[in-house]
Amino acid sequence: MKERVFFEEFDSLYYFHGSTQSWAMQGFHFHKQYEIILFLSDGALLEIGNRSYNVKAGDVFLLNNKEYHRTSGAVGKPHNRYVLMFDPEIFLAGCSETFGYEFDLFFERRPENFVHRLHLSEENLSKIEKLFLNIEREINEGEEKEEQVKLRLAILNLIVELNEMYRFFLKEQKDTSSENKIRKTEFKDPILYRNRIEQIKKYIVEHVNEKLELDDIAKEFYMNRYYLSHYFKKETGFTLQQYITNRKVVEAKAKLKSGYSVTEIAAQLSYNSDSHFIATFKKSTGITPKKYAQEKKKNSNNE
Incomplete structure (x- = not known):
């Protein structure tokens, strides 16, 4: 990739829920936060490394902090989405050891046939949207210690639900005939990584x-x-x-x-x-x- 890749600074936690019109990033960027994006409208283009996804409403994506990416909304259409970015060194620190659970599984230790996009059915879409709204509520509650604990738990809960959905999706794909198996995906570190x-x-x-x-x-x-x-x-x-x-x-x-x-x-x-x-x-x-x-x-x- 000949285009420049920029590191962008964010707070340890960034949350967005809303709609923008004809929105597009000027270039590829990356950041030290993990990112979860849930799209609620069609037409956006999400580019991650050397891969491109034409987004549909109900698509959710997991991005780690080594993947350069950019998003472009459809021209003339609202670009409606949830975006959660969080620093794993703060929000996941010690959690895997404490709970005996790999919270960063689909951010870091992905299987070879992993794809970023998971399309959510109506029931799962409603479940994940409620979890985003739980996070939004905890963010709005303030910065008291108790609220921060609830916020961290809300983020962990979202990750667990998405992990289970990804696991089910991958198992379903594995059980299909070889003709219908999803192709293997290369996960290339960004230029700035290797x-x-x-x-x-x-x-x-x-x-x-x-x-x-x-x-x-x-x-x-x-x-x-x-x-x-x-x-x-x-x-x-x-x-x-x-x-x-x-x-x-x-x-x-x-x-x-x-x-x-x-x-x-x-x-x-x-x-x-x-x-x-x-x-x-x-x-x-x-x-x-x-x-x-x-x-x-x-x-x-x-x-």
Whole structure:
């Protein structure tokens, strides 16, 4: 996908119930919240990664916080929907262990034949809409501790009901003949999750002589600094700063072998001072740059 994908900031909880006219997102976006959308009107187009869904009234969708997406309402028609977005690190924290239930099952550990869209029958549509309205009521009740507990339980209740509906749908599909089975779906992480992380690693190598600050890299790749830090570590096992330091040390070793002085290398790799470079190198390797250069020279002479 050549279009830019933007990280968008929301509060830990976002709720919308209503209708808008001829509404469309300008580009693909993603956010750190899980999202549940229930459409009450026909005609919208929901694009998730490389997949597109022509929406019908009664369609519900589950999106995780790694999927880039955008929605466009039908031109000239009302776009009526429920939207619930919630930060899983806040609203699902500890819940799976406490209840012994996988609340994030269809957000994270999806089966291969999972599709985002679940079309609700009249009875199920009414049930899910009531659960959305329960959440809406708890949100409107206020921010007292008791209301927040009720709100969290209302969200969990919605997730449980949707999980059961998805399970039934998938079982029903599995039991049909092979000719009618739904095709397998590839769940591709967004560019900013795997491919973009690879691009950032390449960028660091190519610009290793520069200062390389987190904010500057985030701006270069149109990413939120929080998201960049979180998913860089998740993908590589290193924090962004650790990776930058490692690459600079690799480059410094090559320069030391080539006979550059500590002062020259510190300047070339954009360290604040010689002492900063020496301290960073020693912390990473266990020895000073000077000692490293001496050992390499000694080993070279002995060969």
